Amino acid sequence: MTEQSPPIVTDIRGVALSVDEALAAVSHPRAGAVALFVGTVREHDEGREGVSALDYTSHPGALAELTRVAASVATIPQVHGVYAVHRVGPLAVGDLAVVCAVSAEHRAEAFEGGRRLVEELKAQVPIWKRQEFADGDHTWVGL
Template identity: 50%
Template sequence: MAADRAREHPGERAHPQPVRLLAIRRTPLCLEEVFQAVGDEAAGGIALFVGTVRNHDAGADVNGLGYSCHPTAEAELLRIAQKAVANHPVRALAAVHRVGELAVGDTAVVVAVACPHRGDAFAACRQLIDDLKHEVPIWKHQKFSDGTEEWVGA
């Protein structure tokens, strides 16, 4: 599909390095950094997803949570990023996930994808965040207001 579009619209060729930023960090995430990483003059659409810590889950009040990851998490993040690039006409892609202790309202993950057209950007961004949540070994340890705890994704 991307190759067909490149033939139809030469200005829409894929950037030689569409994966621009991938990271797993203990420090707060910066939306502007991710947005800037996917800037591309041939992109007509940029889709950005921001995941935050919510104050509830399955009817229980959440006080905070911690994220941890396996040592292979960054390699898996690269693998799923490359999969999104292979499946969509991606000009630029970025994804960062935070680990450590987070409070309600903190930013946990930011992904962004730039494509020639908005529909492709939305589809690629959706694939990227869904694959990140399902395939990258990052685990969430939720702490509830009633004193109970729960591991998610472990």
């Protein structure tokens, strides 16, 4: 019997994200742990209060890069599922910006995979945000 590659779900969407979808996507009978990361829009950044809204934009090749990152995490032994979905478009404070999940046989592998997925997504996937502040100013992050 040959071992199958873990399922990988990646997407970049202009609609609300779902934690339940992430958990269902990485569900596996051999998985004893799921590491879940939910990134939300906060009302402060770069030492400044008053973020009122933001807008995420992605490069046309961002999904391919996100899929490459997720596939790399799926090679960790005992990982059984990888999910990474990022939101684009206008978001308000409190909205979900990114949802990532990694299932594995044990918590150590789930935590390792989850952390690697989030850190590599932030470092390598070309997604940028334009933050609006209550005073009318704005900044770009990730350019």
